[in-house]
Amino acid sequence: MRFSIVITTYNRLSLLKRAIATSLNQTVPCEVVVVDDCSSDGTQEYVTQRVAELTRQGDNRLIYHRNEQNLGHSESVNAGVYRATGDWIKGLDDDDYLALNCIEEMSRAIALRPQAVICSCRAAQVTEQEELLFITEKVGPGKAFYIPQEDIHHGMLLEAVPFGTPVQVAFRRDAFLRSGGWDSTLDANFDDIDSWVKITQFGDAIFINSCLAYRTVWTGSYNQKFSLKTRLDTHIIIKKRIYALVNQKYRSTIPSLQNIEEYLKLHWSLVALKQGKVFKAAQLSKGSTFSLMAWRLLLQRFKHENQVNFLLYPHYSTFKYSSQILLDTADYQWSCERLALLRKYIKLRWGLVAFKKGSKKQALILFSSACLSLLCWQLLFLCLFPRIVKNNITFIQEIHPNKILVLKLAKFLNDTAEQSLSNIRELQIYLKIRLIQMALESHNWLKAFQLSLPMSFSWATWRLLFKIRRLQRANNQQPIVRKLILIDVPESEG
Numbered sequence: 001m002r003f004s005i006v007i008t009t010y011n012r013l014s015l016l017k018r019a020i021a022t023s024l025n026q027t028v029p030c031e032v033v034v035v036d037d038c039s040s041d042g043t044q045e046y047v048t049q050r051v052a053e054l055t056r057q058g059d060n061r062l063i064y065h066r067n068e069q070n071l072g073h074s075e076s077v078n079a080g081v082y083r084a085t086g087d088w089i090k091g092l093d094d095d096d097y098l099a100l101n102c103i104e105e106m107s108r109a110i111a112l113r114p115q116a117v118i119c120s121c122r123a124a125q126v127t128e129q130e131e132l133l134f135i136t137e138k139v140g141p142g143k144a145f146y147i148p149q150e151d152i153h154h155g156m157l158l159e160a161v162p163f164g165t166p167v168q169v170a171f172r173r174d175a176f177l178r179s180g181g182w183d184s185t186l187d188a189n190f191d192d193i194d195s196w197v198k199i200t201q202f203g204d205a206i207f208i209n210s211c212l213a214y215r216t217v218w219t220g221s222y223n224q225k226f227s228l229k230t231r232l233d234t235h236i237i238i239k240k241r242i243y244a245l246v247n248q249k250y251r252s253t254i255p256s257l258q259n260i261e262e263y264l265k266l267h268w269s270l271v272a273l274k275q276g277k278v279f280k281a282a283q284l285s286k287g288s289t290f291s292l293m294a295w296r297l298l299l300q301r302f303k304h305e306n307q308v309n310f311l312l313y314p315h316y317s318t319f320k321y322s323s324q325i326l327l328d329t330a331d332y333q334w335s336c337e338r339l340a341l342l343r344k345y346i347k348l349r350w351g352l353v354a355f356k357k358g359s360k361k362q363a364l365i366l367f368s369s370a371c372l373s374l375l376c377w378q379l380l381f382l383c384l385f386p387r388i389v390k391n392n393i394t395f396i397q398e399i400h401p402n403k404i405l406v407l408k409l410a411k412f413l414n415d416t417a418e419q420s421l422s423n424i425r426e427l428q429i430y431l432k433i434r435l436i437q438m439a440l441e442s443h444n445w446l447k448a449f450q451l452s453l454p455m456s457f458s459w460a461t462w463r464l465l466f467k468i469r470r471l472q473r474a475n476n477q478q479p480i481v482r483k484l485i486l487i488d489v490p491e492s493e494g
Contacts, residue, residue, distance in 0.1 A: 004086030009094035117203030262294035
Protein backbone atom coordinates (compact mmCIF):
# COMPACT_ATOMS: atom_id res chain seq x y z
CA MET A 1 0.00 0.00 0.00
CA ARG A 2 1.44 3.37 -1.06
CA PHE A 3 0.14 6.79 -0.07
CA SER A 4 0.25 10.07 -2.00
CA ILE A 5 -0.50 13.37 -0.27
CA VAL A 6 -2.13 15.86 -2.64
CA ILE A 7 -1.78 19.51 -1.54
CA THR A 8 -3.87 22.13 -3.34
CA THR A 9 -2.69 25.74 -3.05
CA TYR A 10 -3.47 29.25 -4.22
CA ASN A 11 -1.50 32.33 -3.05
CA ARG A 12 -0.74 31.11 0.49
CA LEU A 13 2.96 30.35 0.30
CA SER A 14 3.69 30.93 3.99
CA LEU A 15 1.13 28.29 4.97
CA LEU A 16 2.02 25.97 2.09
CA LYS A 17 5.54 25.59 3.48
CA ARG A 18 4.09 24.10 6.69
CA ALA A 19 1.82 21.72 4.76
CA ILE A 20 4.74 20.48 2.64
CA ALA A 21 7.00 20.06 5.69
CA THR A 22 4.49 17.93 7.64
CA SER A 23 3.85 15.83 4.53
CA LEU A 24 7.51 15.13 3.74
CA ASN A 25 8.30 14.38 7.39
CA GLN A 26 5.70 11.64 7.82
CA THR A 27 6.93 8.59 9.75
CA VAL A 28 5.97 6.55 6.67
CA PRO A 29 7.60 8.18 3.59
CA CYS A 30 5.11 8.97 0.82
CA GLU A 31 4.76 10.91 -2.40
CA VAL A 32 3.73 14.59 -2.08
CA VAL A 33 1.97 16.24 -5.05
CA VAL A 34 1.58 20.04 -4.91
CA VAL A 35 -1.09 21.45 -7.25
CA ASP A 36 -0.72 25.20 -7.77
CA ASP A 37 -3.87 26.92 -9.07
CA CYS A 38 -1.92 29.75 -10.77
CA SER A 39 -0.53 31.43 -7.65
CA SER A 40 1.24 34.78 -8.07
CA ASP A 41 3.00 35.01 -4.70
CA GLY A 42 6.21 33.11 -5.48
CA THR A 43 4.76 29.65 -4.90
CA GLN A 44 6.10 28.32 -8.21
CA GLU A 45 9.65 29.51 -7.53
CA TYR A 46 9.67 28.09 -3.99
CA VAL A 47 8.28 24.64 -4.82
CA THR A 48 10.41 24.12 -7.94
CA GLN A 49 13.50 25.07 -5.92
CA ARG A 50 12.45 22.65 -3.16
CA VAL A 51 11.96 19.88 -5.75
CA ALA A 52 15.46 20.51 -7.15
CA GLU A 53 17.05 20.42 -3.68
CA LEU A 54 15.41 17.11 -2.81
CA THR A 55 16.28 15.61 -6.21
CA ARG A 56 19.95 16.40 -5.66
CA GLN A 57 19.69 14.47 -2.41
CA GLY A 58 18.19 11.48 -4.23
CA ASP A 59 14.66 12.16 -2.95
CA ASN A 60 12.06 12.25 -5.76
CA ARG A 61 8.95 12.29 -3.57
CA LEU A 62 7.96 15.94 -4.12
CA ILE A 63 6.07 16.62 -7.38
CA TYR A 64 4.91 20.05 -8.56
CA HIS A 65 2.05 20.73 -10.97
CA ARG A 66 0.82 24.19 -11.99
CA ASN A 67 -2.58 24.61 -13.67
CA GLU A 68 -2.46 26.47 -16.97
CA GLN A 69 -5.33 28.65 -15.75
CA ASN A 70 -7.18 29.13 -12.48
CA LEU A 71 -9.51 26.12 -12.28
CA GLY A 72 -10.78 26.30 -8.71
CA HIS A 73 -10.41 23.92 -5.79
CA SER A 74 -12.35 20.93 -7.13
CA GLU A 75 -10.50 20.72 -10.44
CA SER A 76 -7.18 21.19 -8.62
CA VAL A 77 -7.95 18.17 -6.45
CA ASN A 78 -8.78 16.15 -9.57
CA ALA A 79 -5.53 17.22 -11.26
CA GLY A 80 -3.50 16.19 -8.20
CA VAL A 81 -5.11 12.76 -7.94
CA TYR A 82 -4.59 12.06 -11.65
CA ARG A 83 -0.86 12.80 -11.29
CA ALA A 84 -0.42 10.86 -8.05
CA THR A 85 0.89 7.29 -8.18
CA GLY A 86 -0.13 6.06 -4.71
CA ASP A 87 -2.84 3.50 -4.07
CA TRP A 88 -4.33 5.82 -1.46
CA ILE A 89 -4.71 9.61 -1.58
CA LYS A 90 -4.56 11.92 1.44
CA GLY A 91 -5.97 15.30 0.52
CA LEU A 92 -4.63 18.48 2.12
CA ASP A 93 -5.38 22.16 1.63
CA ASP A 94 -2.44 24.55 1.89
CA ASP A 95 -3.65 26.10 5.16
CA ASP A 96 -4.03 22.73 6.90
CA TYR A 97 -1.37 20.29 8.12
CA LEU A 98 -0.94 16.71 9.36
CA ALA A 99 0.31 14.98 12.48
CA LEU A 100 3.60 13.30 11.61
CA ASN A 101 2.13 9.83 12.23
CA CYS A 102 -1.04 10.43 10.17
CA ILE A 103 -0.14 8.18 7.24
CA GLU A 104 1.30 5.51 9.54
CA GLU A 105 -1.91 5.25 11.59
CA MET A 106 -4.13 5.26 8.51
CA SER A 107 -2.01 2.58 6.81
CA ARG A 108 -2.22 0.42 9.90
CA ALA A 109 -6.04 0.60 10.05
CA ILE A 110 -6.51 0.15 6.29
CA ALA A 111 -4.32 -2.97 6.30
CA LEU A 112 -6.83 -4.56 8.69
CA ARG A 113 -9.73 -3.85 6.33
CA PRO A 114 -8.61 -4.15 2.68
CA GLN A 115 -12.23 -3.71 1.52
CA ALA A 116 -12.15 -0.08 2.65
CA VAL A 117 -12.19 2.75 0.11
CA ILE A 118 -12.28 5.72 2.49
CA CYS A 119 -10.69 6.48 5.86
CA SER A 120 -11.40 9.36 8.21
CA CYS A 121 -9.87 10.54 11.50
CA ARG A 122 -10.44 13.13 14.21
CA ALA A 123 -9.06 16.61 13.56
CA ALA A 124 -8.13 19.63 15.66
CA GLN A 125 -9.41 23.02 14.64
CA VAL A 126 -6.80 25.72 15.17
CA THR A 127 -6.46 29.47 14.65
CA GLU A 128 -4.09 31.08 12.18
CA GLN A 129 -1.55 31.19 15.04
CA GLU A 130 -1.97 27.40 15.60
CA GLU A 131 -3.88 27.91 18.86
CA LEU A 132 -6.15 24.95 19.57
CA LEU A 133 -9.89 25.69 19.39
CA PHE A 134 -11.28 22.17 19.80
CA ILE A 135 -10.92 18.58 18.61
CA THR A 136 -13.69 16.75 16.79
CA GLU A 137 -15.47 14.14 18.89
CA LYS A 138 -14.86 10.42 18.99
CA VAL A 139 -17.46 8.85 16.71
CA GLY A 140 -17.52 5.12 17.46
CA PRO A 141 -16.03 2.17 19.34
CA GLY A 142 -12.36 1.39 19.82
CA LYS A 143 -9.35 3.21 18.45
CA ALA A 144 -10.38 2.34 14.89
CA PHE A 145 -13.53 0.77 13.46
CA TYR A 146 -15.14 0.17 10.08
CA ILE A 147 -18.65 0.50 8.68
CA PRO A 148 -19.79 -2.00 6.03
CA GLN A 149 -20.60 -0.47 2.64
CA GLU A 150 -24.29 -1.36 2.78
CA ASP A 151 -24.73 0.77 5.93
CA ILE A 152 -22.82 3.89 4.90
CA HIS A 153 -25.36 5.84 2.85
CA HIS A 154 -28.14 5.10 5.31
CA GLY A 155 -25.93 6.56 8.03
CA MET A 156 -24.99 9.57 5.88
CA LEU A 157 -28.63 10.27 5.10
CA LEU A 158 -29.47 10.40 8.82
CA GLU A 159 -26.17 12.18 9.61
CA ALA A 160 -24.81 9.41 11.82
CA VAL A 161 -21.70 8.91 9.64
CA PRO A 162 -19.61 12.14 9.75
CA PHE A 163 -16.60 11.78 7.44
CA GLY A 164 -15.62 15.39 8.02
CA THR A 165 -13.59 17.84 5.96
CA PRO A 166 -10.87 16.89 3.44
CA VAL A 167 -8.07 17.22 6.00
CA GLN A 168 -9.61 14.28 7.90
CA VAL A 169 -10.15 12.00 4.91
CA ALA A 170 -8.06 9.66 2.78
CA PHE A 171 -9.49 7.62 -0.10
CA ARG A 172 -8.47 4.87 -2.47
CA ARG A 173 -7.35 6.28 -5.81
CA ASP A 174 -9.11 3.72 -8.01
CA ALA A 175 -12.44 4.34 -6.23
CA PHE A 176 -11.98 8.09 -6.71
CA LEU A 177 -11.37 7.65 -10.44
CA ARG A 178 -14.38 5.35 -10.79
CA SER A 179 -16.53 7.92 -9.00
CA GLY A 180 -15.65 10.63 -11.51
CA GLY A 181 -13.73 12.86 -9.12
CA TRP A 182 -14.87 16.10 -7.54
CA ASP A 183 -17.79 17.95 -9.13
CA SER A 184 -16.54 21.41 -10.15
CA THR A 185 -20.10 22.77 -10.28
CA LEU A 186 -20.12 22.45 -6.47
CA ASP A 187 -16.73 24.11 -6.02
CA ALA A 188 -16.15 24.70 -2.26
CA ASN A 189 -19.85 24.09 -1.54
CA PHE A 190 -20.37 20.44 -0.51
CA ASP A 191 -17.97 19.24 -3.22
CA ASP A 192 -16.08 17.15 -0.64
CA ILE A 193 -19.24 15.54 0.80
CA ASP A 194 -20.45 14.78 -2.72
CA SER A 195 -17.17 12.98 -3.37
CA TRP A 196 -17.43 10.89 -0.17
CA VAL A 197 -20.96 9.89 -1.22
CA LYS A 198 -19.73 8.64 -4.60
CA ILE A 199 -16.53 6.94 -3.37
CA THR A 200 -18.39 4.91 -0.71
CA GLN A 201 -20.35 3.09 -3.42
CA PHE A 202 -17.29 0.88 -3.90
CA GLY A 203 -16.31 -0.33 -0.41
CA ASP A 204 -16.27 0.06 3.36
CA ALA A 205 -15.42 3.09 5.48
CA ILE A 206 -12.85 3.29 8.29
CA PHE A 207 -12.86 5.76 11.17
CA ILE A 208 -9.83 6.36 13.41
CA ASN A 209 -10.49 7.87 16.83
CA SER A 210 -7.14 9.66 16.99
CA CYS A 211 -6.42 13.29 16.14
CA LEU A 212 -4.18 13.06 13.07
CA ALA A 213 -4.90 16.34 11.27
CA TYR A 214 -5.11 20.09 11.91
CA ARG A 215 -7.61 22.38 10.18
CA THR A 216 -7.14 26.14 10.22
CA VAL A 217 -10.35 28.06 10.85
CA TRP A 218 -10.65 31.39 9.06
CA THR A 219 -13.15 34.13 9.87
CA GLY A 220 -13.85 34.65 6.16
CA SER A 221 -13.48 31.17 4.72
CA TYR A 222 -14.45 30.68 1.07
CA ASN A 223 -17.62 28.67 1.65
CA GLN A 224 -18.99 31.48 3.84
CA LYS A 225 -19.26 33.59 0.66
CA PHE A 226 -22.21 31.50 -0.51
CA SER A 227 -25.65 32.67 0.57
CA LEU A 228 -27.56 30.51 3.05
CA LYS A 229 -30.20 29.86 0.37
CA THR A 230 -27.52 28.56 -2.03
CA ARG A 231 -26.07 26.32 0.67
CA LEU A 232 -29.52 25.00 1.52
CA ASP A 233 -30.30 24.23 -2.13
CA THR A 234 -26.97 22.42 -2.57
CA HIS A 235 -27.50 20.49 0.67
CA ILE A 236 -30.85 19.26 -0.66
CA ILE A 237 -29.16 18.13 -3.90
CA ILE A 238 -26.57 16.16 -1.90
CA LYS A 239 -29.25 14.51 0.22
CA LYS A 240 -31.12 13.43 -2.91
CA ARG A 241 -27.94 11.82 -4.24
CA ILE A 242 -27.42 9.99 -0.93
CA TYR A 243 -31.08 8.94 -0.86
CA ALA A 244 -30.75 7.23 -4.23
CA LEU A 245 -27.83 5.13 -2.93
CA VAL A 246 -29.33 3.92 0.37
CA ASN A 247 -29.30 0.12 0.53
CA GLN A 248 -32.59 -1.58 -0.30
CA LYS A 249 -32.90 -3.11 3.18
CA TYR A 250 -33.41 0.37 4.68
CA ARG A 251 -35.93 1.65 2.13
CA SER A 252 -38.97 0.93 4.29
CA THR A 253 -37.59 2.76 7.33
CA ILE A 254 -36.01 5.94 5.99
CA PRO A 255 -37.95 9.23 5.95
CA SER A 256 -39.33 10.58 2.69
CA LEU A 257 -37.38 13.08 0.62
CA GLN A 258 -39.98 15.72 1.38
CA ASN A 259 -39.47 15.27 5.13
CA ILE A 260 -35.71 15.47 4.67
CA GLU A 261 -36.08 18.72 2.72
CA GLU A 262 -38.25 20.16 5.50
CA TYR A 263 -35.63 19.14 8.06
CA LEU A 264 -32.86 20.85 6.05
CA LYS A 265 -34.92 24.04 5.91
CA LEU A 266 -35.21 23.95 9.69
CA HIS A 267 -31.50 23.33 10.04
CA TRP A 268 -30.46 26.26 7.85
CA SER A 269 -33.04 28.56 9.43
CA LEU A 270 -31.37 27.85 12.78
CA VAL A 271 -28.02 28.71 11.20
CA ALA A 272 -29.53 32.02 10.06
CA LEU A 273 -30.90 32.71 13.55
CA LYS A 274 -27.48 31.99 15.04
CA GLN A 275 -26.08 34.66 12.69
CA GLY A 276 -28.76 37.11 13.78
CA LYS A 277 -30.63 36.97 10.44
CA VAL A 278 -34.21 36.68 11.70
CA PHE A 279 -35.92 37.59 8.39
CA LYS A 280 -33.72 35.14 6.47
CA ALA A 281 -34.51 32.40 9.01
CA ALA A 282 -38.23 32.97 8.46
CA GLN A 283 -37.75 32.73 4.69
CA LEU A 284 -35.71 29.51 4.87
CA SER A 285 -38.05 27.75 7.31
CA LYS A 286 -41.22 28.55 5.35
CA GLY A 287 -43.59 25.60 5.74
CA SER A 288 -41.12 23.41 7.67
CA THR A 289 -42.00 24.68 11.15
CA PHE A 290 -45.27 22.70 11.02
CA SER A 291 -43.60 19.40 10.04
CA LEU A 292 -43.39 17.04 13.02
CA MET A 293 -41.05 14.72 11.11
CA ALA A 294 -38.70 17.61 10.35
CA TRP A 295 -38.47 18.45 14.05
CA ARG A 296 -37.97 14.79 14.87
CA LEU A 297 -35.05 14.55 12.41
CA LEU A 298 -33.56 17.74 13.84
CA LEU A 299 -33.72 16.36 17.39
CA GLN A 300 -32.26 13.09 16.14
CA ARG A 301 -29.28 15.00 14.75
CA PHE A 302 -28.69 16.70 18.10
CA LYS A 303 -28.85 13.28 19.72
CA HIS A 304 -26.11 11.93 17.43
CA GLU A 305 -23.94 14.96 18.09
CA ASN A 306 -24.18 14.38 21.85
CA GLN A 307 -24.21 10.58 21.73
CA VAL A 308 -20.51 10.22 22.55
CA ASN A 309 -20.80 12.09 25.84
CA PHE A 310 -24.08 10.33 26.64
CA LEU A 311 -23.51 6.70 25.73
CA LEU A 312 -19.85 6.56 26.66
CA TYR A 313 -20.47 7.68 30.23
CA PRO A 314 -17.08 6.46 31.48
CA HIS A 315 -18.18 5.14 34.86
CA TYR A 316 -21.23 3.07 33.94
CA SER A 317 -19.24 0.17 32.50
CA THR A 318 -16.95 0.36 35.53
CA PHE A 319 -19.92 0.13 37.88
CA LYS A 320 -21.47 -2.76 35.95
CA TYR A 321 -18.22 -4.73 35.86
CA SER A 322 -17.61 -3.99 39.55
CA SER A 323 -20.93 -5.48 40.58
CA GLN A 324 -20.30 -8.65 38.58
CA ILE A 325 -17.03 -9.26 40.44
CA LEU A 326 -18.11 -8.13 43.88
CA LEU A 327 -21.56 -9.72 43.98
CA ASP A 328 -20.85 -13.15 42.54
CA THR A 329 -22.43 -14.91 45.50
CA ALA A 330 -25.81 -14.81 47.20
CA ASP A 331 -24.07 -14.63 50.59
CA TYR A 332 -25.10 -11.11 51.61
CA GLN A 333 -22.82 -11.05 54.63
CA TRP A 334 -19.77 -11.70 52.47
CA SER A 335 -20.97 -9.23 49.86
CA CYS A 336 -21.45 -6.51 52.47
CA GLU A 337 -18.00 -7.21 53.92
CA ARG A 338 -16.48 -6.92 50.46
CA LEU A 339 -18.39 -3.69 49.89
CA ALA A 340 -17.13 -2.20 53.15
CA LEU A 341 -13.57 -3.19 52.33
CA LEU A 342 -13.87 -1.88 48.81
CA ARG A 343 -15.23 1.47 50.02
CA LYS A 344 -12.15 1.99 52.16
CA TYR A 345 -9.85 0.87 49.37
CA ILE A 346 -11.47 3.23 46.87
CA LYS A 347 -11.06 6.17 49.25
CA LEU A 348 -7.42 5.27 49.83
CA ARG A 349 -6.71 4.88 46.11
CA TRP A 350 -8.49 8.08 45.11
CA GLY A 351 -6.83 9.85 48.02
CA LEU A 352 -3.44 9.05 46.49
CA VAL A 353 -4.68 10.32 43.13
CA ALA A 354 -5.89 13.56 44.73
CA PHE A 355 -2.53 14.01 46.47
CA LYS A 356 -0.73 13.39 43.18
CA LYS A 357 -2.86 16.06 41.49
CA GLY A 358 -2.15 18.57 44.25
CA SER A 359 -5.59 18.41 45.92
CA LYS A 360 -4.18 17.97 49.43
CA LYS A 361 -7.37 18.94 51.24
CA GLN A 362 -9.40 16.40 49.28
CA ALA A 363 -6.70 13.79 49.80
CA LEU A 364 -6.87 14.25 53.60
CA ILE A 365 -10.67 13.90 53.56
CA LEU A 366 -10.42 10.65 51.58
CA PHE A 367 -7.58 9.31 53.72
CA SER A 368 -9.36 9.98 57.01
CA SER A 369 -11.52 6.83 57.09
CA ALA A 370 -9.20 4.50 55.18
CA CYS A 371 -5.61 5.14 56.17
CA LEU A 372 -5.95 3.17 59.42
CA SER A 373 -7.05 0.01 57.63
CA LEU A 374 -4.12 -2.39 57.32
CA LEU A 375 -6.13 -4.50 54.88
CA CYS A 376 -6.54 -1.53 52.52
CA TRP A 377 -2.81 -0.81 52.51
CA GLN A 378 -2.09 -4.48 51.86
CA LEU A 379 -4.57 -4.46 49.00
CA LEU A 380 -3.05 -1.29 47.57
CA PHE A 381 0.41 -2.83 47.78
CA LEU A 382 -0.77 -5.93 45.89
CA CYS A 383 -2.31 -3.77 43.14
CA LEU A 384 0.59 -1.38 42.73
CA PHE A 385 3.28 -4.07 42.84
CA PRO A 386 1.67 -7.16 41.31
CA ARG A 387 4.97 -8.69 40.20
CA ILE A 388 6.13 -9.04 43.79
CA VAL A 389 3.22 -11.30 44.67
CA LYS A 390 2.41 -12.57 41.19
CA ASN A 391 0.00 -15.53 41.28
CA ASN A 392 0.56 -15.95 45.03
CA ILE A 393 -3.05 -16.77 45.84
CA THR A 394 -2.14 -18.56 49.07
CA PHE A 395 -0.55 -15.40 50.44
CA ILE A 396 -3.64 -13.36 49.51
CA GLN A 397 -5.99 -15.91 51.14
CA GLU A 398 -4.02 -15.74 54.37
CA ILE A 399 -4.43 -11.98 54.50
CA HIS A 400 -8.20 -11.96 54.08
CA PRO A 401 -10.62 -14.46 52.46
CA ASN A 402 -12.53 -11.72 50.60
CA LYS A 403 -9.45 -10.16 49.10
CA ILE A 404 -9.25 -12.51 46.13
CA LEU A 405 -12.39 -11.00 44.64
CA VAL A 406 -11.71 -7.49 45.88
CA LEU A 407 -8.18 -7.63 44.48
CA LYS A 408 -9.55 -8.56 41.06
CA LEU A 409 -11.91 -5.60 41.20
CA ALA A 410 -9.26 -3.24 42.55
CA LYS A 411 -6.95 -4.02 39.64
CA PHE A 412 -9.75 -3.06 37.28
CA LEU A 413 -10.45 0.16 39.19
CA ASN A 414 -6.79 1.17 39.20
CA ASP A 415 -6.96 1.82 35.45
CA THR A 416 -9.92 4.17 35.88
CA ALA A 417 -8.98 5.77 39.18
CA GLU A 418 -7.37 8.86 37.70
CA GLN A 419 -10.25 9.67 35.36
CA SER A 420 -12.32 11.35 38.05
CA LEU A 421 -12.37 12.07 41.77
CA SER A 422 -16.09 12.86 41.86
CA ASN A 423 -17.60 9.43 41.22
CA ILE A 424 -16.58 7.52 44.35
CA ARG A 425 -20.00 8.11 45.88
CA GLU A 426 -21.76 6.98 42.69
CA LEU A 427 -19.78 3.74 42.63
CA GLN A 428 -20.68 3.01 46.26
CA ILE A 429 -24.36 3.70 45.61
CA TYR A 430 -24.39 1.53 42.50
CA LEU A 431 -22.82 -1.43 44.28
CA LYS A 432 -25.38 -1.17 47.04
CA ILE A 433 -28.20 -1.01 44.48
CA ARG A 434 -26.91 -4.27 43.03
CA LEU A 435 -27.01 -5.85 46.50
CA ILE A 436 -30.63 -4.80 46.84
CA GLN A 437 -31.42 -6.30 43.43
CA MET A 438 -29.83 -9.58 44.50
CA ALA A 439 -31.92 -9.61 47.66
CA LEU A 440 -35.13 -8.96 45.73
CA GLU A 441 -34.34 -11.64 43.14
CA SER A 442 -33.89 -14.13 45.97
CA HIS A 443 -37.10 -12.92 47.69
CA ASN A 444 -35.13 -11.80 50.73
CA TRP A 445 -37.44 -8.84 51.39
CA LEU A 446 -36.10 -8.05 54.85
CA LYS A 447 -32.50 -7.75 53.64
CA ALA A 448 -33.59 -5.62 50.68
CA PHE A 449 -35.51 -3.32 53.03
CA GLN A 450 -32.55 -3.01 55.41
CA LEU A 451 -30.18 -2.10 52.57
CA SER A 452 -32.55 0.35 50.89
CA LEU A 453 -33.83 2.21 53.94
CA PRO A 454 -30.99 4.78 54.23
CA MET A 455 -30.55 5.04 50.45
CA SER A 456 -34.17 5.74 49.49
CA PHE A 457 -33.97 9.21 51.02
CA SER A 458 -30.83 10.16 49.07
CA TRP A 459 -31.21 12.38 45.99
CA ALA A 460 -27.85 11.06 44.72
CA THR A 461 -29.33 7.54 44.62
CA TRP A 462 -32.36 8.53 42.53
CA ARG A 463 -30.22 10.66 40.22
CA LEU A 464 -27.93 7.69 39.54
CA LEU A 465 -30.90 5.38 38.95
CA PHE A 466 -32.35 7.77 36.35
CA LYS A 467 -28.93 8.09 34.69
CA ILE A 468 -28.52 4.30 34.48
CA ARG A 469 -32.02 3.92 33.11
CA ARG A 470 -31.33 6.45 30.34
CA LEU A 471 -28.14 4.64 29.41
CA GLN A 472 -29.87 1.27 29.31
CA ARG A 473 -32.63 2.59 27.07
CA ALA A 474 -30.12 4.24 24.74
CA ASN A 475 -28.03 1.07 24.53
CA ASN A 476 -31.10 -1.01 23.71
CA GLN A 477 -32.00 1.14 20.71
CA GLN A 478 -31.24 -0.26 17.28
CA PRO A 479 -28.09 1.46 15.99
CA ILE A 480 -28.41 3.29 12.68
CA VAL A 481 -25.20 1.73 11.32
CA ARG A 482 -23.02 -1.20 12.26
CA LYS A 483 -19.67 -0.08 13.64
CA LEU A 484 -17.20 -2.95 13.84
CA ILE A 485 -13.97 -2.56 15.80
CA LEU A 486 -10.66 -2.90 13.96
CA ILE A 487 -8.30 -1.73 16.69
CA ASP A 488 -9.53 -1.68 20.28
CA VAL A 489 -8.49 0.95 22.79
CA PRO A 490 -5.84 -0.37 25.22
CA GLU A 491 -6.93 -0.53 28.86
CA SER A 492 -4.61 2.31 29.80
CA GLU A 493 -6.45 4.55 27.31
CA GLY A 494 -9.95 3.32 28.06
